[in-house]
Amino acid sequence: MSLLAVNLLDGLVTGLLLFMLCSGLTLIFSMMGVLNFAHASFYMLGAYFAYQISTYVGFWPGLIIAPLAVGLAGAAIERYGLRRVHQYGHVPELIFTFGLALLIEELVQFFWGKSHMAYYEPEILNFTAFSIAGNSFPAYKVFMIFVAIGIFLVLLYILTRTRIGLIIQAALSYPNTVQNLGHNVPLVFMGVFGVGTAMAGLAGVIAGPVLGTFPGMAVLLGSIVFVTIVIGGLGSLWGALIASLLIGWMQTFAASYNVTMTDILLAIGIDKPVDLSDNPLRDLWTLTLPQIGPILPYLLMVLVLVIRPRGLLGKRET
Amino acid sequence: MKKLTGLLLGVAIAGLTATSSFAADTIKIAFIDPLSGPFASTGKQGLSQYKFAADELVNKKGGVLGKEFEIVAFDNKISPKESLIQLQVAIDQGIRFIAQGNSSGVANALTDAIKKHNKRNPDNRVLFLNYSAVDPALTNDKCNFWHFRFDANADIKMDALTDIIAANEDVKKVYLIGQDYSFGKAVAAAAVKMLGEKRPDIEIVGNELHPIGKVKDFTPYARKIMSSGADAMITGNWGADMVGLGKSVIAAGYENPIYTYYAAADGITKTLGEDGKGKVKLVGEGQLNPPPNDRADAYAKAFKAKYPDTDIGQPRIANVIEMLAKAIDQAGSDTDMVAIGKALEGMEHESLWGTTVYMRPQDHQAIQNVHILSHTNDGVAHDYDNSGYGLLVESTVEMASADAPTTCKMDRPE
Numbered sequence: 122m123s124l125l126a127v128n129l130l131d132g133l134v135t136g137l138l139l140f141m142l143c144s145g146l147t148l149i150f151s152m153m154g155v156l157n158f159a160h161a162s163f164y165m166l167g168a169y170f171a172y173q174i175s176t177y178v179g180f181w182p183g184l185i186i187a188p189l190a191v192g193l194a195g196a197a198i199e200r201y202g203l204r205r206v207h208q209y210g211h212v213p214e215l216i217f218t219f220g221l222a223l224l225i226e227e228l229v230q231f232f233w234g235k236s237h238m239a240y241y242e243p244e245i246l247n248f249t250a251f252s253i254a255g256n257s258f259p260a261y262k263v264f265m266i267f268v269a270i271g272i273f274l275v276l277l278y279i280l281t282r283t284r285i286g287l288i289i290q291a292a293l294s295y296p297n298t299v300q301n302l303g304h305n306v307p308l309v310f311m312g313v314f315g316v317g318t319a320m321a322g323l324a325g326v327i328a329g330p331v332l333g334t335f336p337g338m339a340v341l342l343g344s345i346v347f348v349t350i351v352i353g354g355l356g357s358l359w360g361a362l363i364a365s366l367l368i369g370w371m372q373t374f375a376a377s378y379n380v381t382m383t384d385i386l387l388a389i390g391i392d393k394p395v396d397l398s399d400n401p402l403r404d405l406w407t408l409t410l411p412q413i414g415p416i417l418p419y420l421l422m423v424l425v426l427v428i429r430p431r432g433l434l435g436k437r438e439t
Numbered sequence: 440m441k442k443l444t445g446l447l448l449g450v451a452i453a454g455l456t457a458t459s460s461f462a463a464d465t466i467k468i469a470f471i472d473p474l475s476g477p478f479a480s481t482g483k484q485g486l487s488q489y490k491f492a493a494d495e496l497v498n499k500k501g502g503v504l505g506k507e508f509e510i511v512a513f514d515n516k517i518s519p520k521e522s523l524i525q526l527q528v529a530i531d532q533g534i535r536f537i538a539q540g541n542s543s544g545v546a547n548a549l550t551d552a553i554k555k556h557n558k559r560n561p562d563n564r565v566l567f568l569n570y571s572a573v574d575p576a577l578t579n580d581k582c583n584f585w586h587f588r589f590d591a592n593a594d595i596k597m598d599a600l601t602d603i604i605a606a607n608e609d610v611k612k613v614y615l616i617g618q619d620y621s622f623g624k625a626v627a628a629a630a631v632k633m634l635g636e637k638r639p640d641i642e643i644v645g646n647e648l649h650p651i652g653k654v655k656d657f658t659p660y661a662r663k664i665m666s667s668g669a670d671a672m673i674t675g676n677w678g679a680d681m682v683g684l685g686k687s688v689i690a691a692g693y694e695n696p697i698y699t700y701y702a703a704a705d706g707i708t709k710t711l712g713e714d715g716k717g718k719v720k721l722v723g724e725g726q727l728n729p730p731p732n733d734r735a736d737a738y739a740k741a742f743k744a745k746y747p748d749t750d751i752g753q754p755r756i757a758n759v760i761e762m763l764a765k766a767i768d769q770a771g772s773d774t775d776m777v778a779i780g781k782a783l784e785g786m787e788h789e790s791l792w793g794t795t796v797y798m799r800p801q802d803h804q805a806i807q808n809v810h811i812l813s814h815t816n817d818g819v820a821h822d823y824d825n826s827g828y829g830l831l832v833e834s835t836v837e838m839a840s841a842d843a844p845t846t847c848k849m850d851r852p853e
Binding site for chain 1: 475476478479480483619647648649650652653654655656658659660662663665666679682683686690691692705706707709710712748824826
C-alpha cells in the first residue's frame with residue numbers, strides 16, 4: 122500500500138516532466154503542422170545551458186536564464202530556418218527538424234564532450250522531504266511537481282483568458298482564416314515555437330540533475346513525446362496533461378510490479394507447458410511487466426489511433 | 440634568422456617524410472566501439488587509452504619489428520549489425536587486429552564473424568582482442584582460437600565479489616538488477632549460483648533485468664529495491680544506466696553497499712560524488728590507488744597530462760597493447776596470426792598495474808588479480824573525472840579463479 126502511494130508520486134513527477142515537453146510540442150505540431158523532431162534536443166540544450174550557468178552562478182539563475190536562451194534559440198531557428206523551409210512543404214520541414222536534432226546532439230558533444238555532466242540539484246533542496254515506509258521522497262521532486270503545475274496554470278491562463286491565447290486557439294483550428302483576418306500568423310508561429318522550445322528547455326533544466334545530463338538524454342525521451350501528444354490529441358493542453366500523466370504512471374507502475382506473463386496466462390486459464398526449454402512460446406511465458414513496460418505507451422498509442430484517431434481530447438482530425 | 444628558418448624547415452620536412460614512411464608501414468589495430476550515442480563516453484575513453492598505450496608503451500620504445508602501432512577508430516554505435524559492417528571495412532583496409540570491448544552482444548557477433556572469416560580466408564586472418572566484453576560464454580562454449588579476453592570475465596568478477604559478500608555476516612538480503620542482455624543475465628545467473636554455494640542463508644530478494652539504454656527514470660526500480668529491504672545490491676549496469684540507477688537508489692534513501700562492475704569514470708564518478716562515498720563498490724582488475732609502483736604512477740600522470748578530460752577507466756588496455764607487442768615480437772611477424780596467437784596463449788606478463796597477467800591457453804581468458812575497489816575521495820592519488828573521487832583498492836583476490844573450469848574445446852589451427 123505504501124509502495125502504491127510512492128509510485129503514484131513518482132509517476133506524477135515523470136508525467137509532469139513529460140507534460141512540460143509535450144505542451145510545447147503539441148502546440149507547435151498542431152499549429153504549424155511541423156513534427157518537430159528536434160523538440161527533445163531543446164530539452165537537452167536546456168539541461169546543458171543550465172549546467173554551464175550553474176558552474177558560474179549556481180542553480181537558480183540557470184532556472185530562468187537557460188529556458189530563455191533556449192526559447193530565443195528556438196525562435197531564431199523558426200524565423201531564419203523553419204520559415205524559409207516552410208514554403209517547400211512538410212517533408213523538407215520534417216527533414217529540417219530531423220537534421221536539427223542531429224546537429225544539436227553533435228554540437229553538445231563538441232562543446233561538452235560525451236561524458237555525464239556533474240549537474241546537481243541546488244544544495245538547499247538536497248534533503249529528504251518526507252519518507253513513506255522507508256522510501257525517501259527528495260525535496261527536489263516536490264519542487265519539480267510545483268514548477269510543472271505552475272507552468273501548466275500559466276499556460277492555461279494565457280491560452281484561455283488572454284487575447285494572444287484567443288488568436289493562438291483560433292490559429293490552431295483555422296490558421297488561414299486567422300491570417301485572412303489580418304493577424305500576423307508567422308509572428309504567432311515564431312512566438313509559439315519560441316515558448317514551446319523554452320518549455321522544453323525548462324524541462325531540461327529541472328530534469329537534468331535527476332535524470333542525468335548526457336548527450337543521449339534527448340534520444341531517450343525523443344520518441345515518447347510524440348506518442349504522448351498523439352494520445353492526448355493535437356493542440357490540446359488538457360489532452361497533453363492527461364496523456365503525460367497516464368504514461369508517467371503507466372511506466373512507473375509497469376517497472377514497479379513484477380507481474381509475469383506466466384501469472385496472467387495462468388489466470389486466464391492457459392496451462393503452462395511442462396518443458397519450456399524448447400517451447401516456441403518460451404519467451405512469451407517468461408516475460409515480465411517491467412520488461413514490456415517501455416512498449417506499453419506505444420501499444421496505447423496504437424489503441425487510441427484505432428479507436429479515436431484524433432486523440433483523447435483532440436478537436437481536429439488529422 | 441634565415442638560417443634558423445631554413446633549419447626548422449629542414450627538420451620539419453625530415454619529420455614529415457619520417458612519419459609518412461612510418462605511416463605507410465604501421466601495425467594497425469581497429470578499435471570498434473561506440474563513438475556516438477548513449478554509450479559514446481565509454482567508447483571515447485577506451486580509444487584515448489588505446490592511443491596513449493600504443494604511443495607510450497610501444498611506439499616510444501621503437502615499435503615492434505621496426506613498426507609502430509596505429510589505432511584506427513570505427514564507430515559501431517553499440518550495434519552488433521553495425522559492428523559486423525565495420526569489421527568488414529577494417530578487414531578491407533588490411534587491418535589484422537580487432538579490439539572491441541563495450542557490450543558482449545557485439546563481442547558475440549564479432550567472435551562468430553571472425554571465426555568464419557579466418558576459416559574462409561586463411562591467408563588474411565585477423566585476431567580479436569576483447570578488452571572488456573565479459574560474457575563468460577566467450578571463453579567457454581563460444582571460445583575460439585582467435586579470441587583473447589584481457590578483462591576478468593563476469594564469473595571471475597562475481598567469484599571475487601561473492602567471496603567478499605560471503606565474508607560479511609551482516610548481509611542477509613541481496614538484490615540483483617541488470618541490463619536485459621547477455622551480460623546482465625550472466626551476472627545475475629552467476630550471483631544466484633555463487634551466493635547459493637557460499638552463503639545459502641542469503642536471500643535473493645530481487646532479481647530483475649531492465650531494458651538496456653531505454654530506462655528514462657530508475658526511480659520505480661529504486662523503490663522496489665528499498666521496499667525489498669536489501670542489505671546489498673549487485674548490478675552489472677554501465678554507462679547512463681549505471682548513473683541513473685545509482686542516483687535514483689541513493690535518492691530513494693538506500694544506505695547499503697552497491698556492488699558494481701562499471702560504476703566509475705566517464706562522468707559516473709563525478710556524478711555519484713559525495714552521495715556514493717562508502718556505498719558504491721566496484722569489482723575489477725587494475726589498481727590505480729594506491730599506485731602499485733612508480734611506473735604505474737608515472738603512466739597515469741602522463742595520461743592525465745595528455746588527456747586531461749579522460750581517465751584510465753580500463754587499465755587492462757595497457758596489458759592488451761604490451762602483450763600484443765610481445766607476442767608479435769616473439770612470433771617475428773605481424774601477419775602470421777597463428778604464430779601470434781600461439782605466442783599470446785600461455786603468456787605470463789608482468790603488468791604495469793602490479794599483477795601478473797596469465798593468458799590461460801585452454802580458453803584464452805586472462806587470469807590476474809581482481810580487486811574490490813571503493814568509490815571515495817580519501818587516499819586517492821589518481822581520481823576520475825577530475826572530481827577528487829576515485830577508486831581505492833579495498834581488498835584483493837590474487838590471480839582470481841586461476842583454476843576455474845571452462846567448457847571451452849578449442850580448435851587450434853596447424
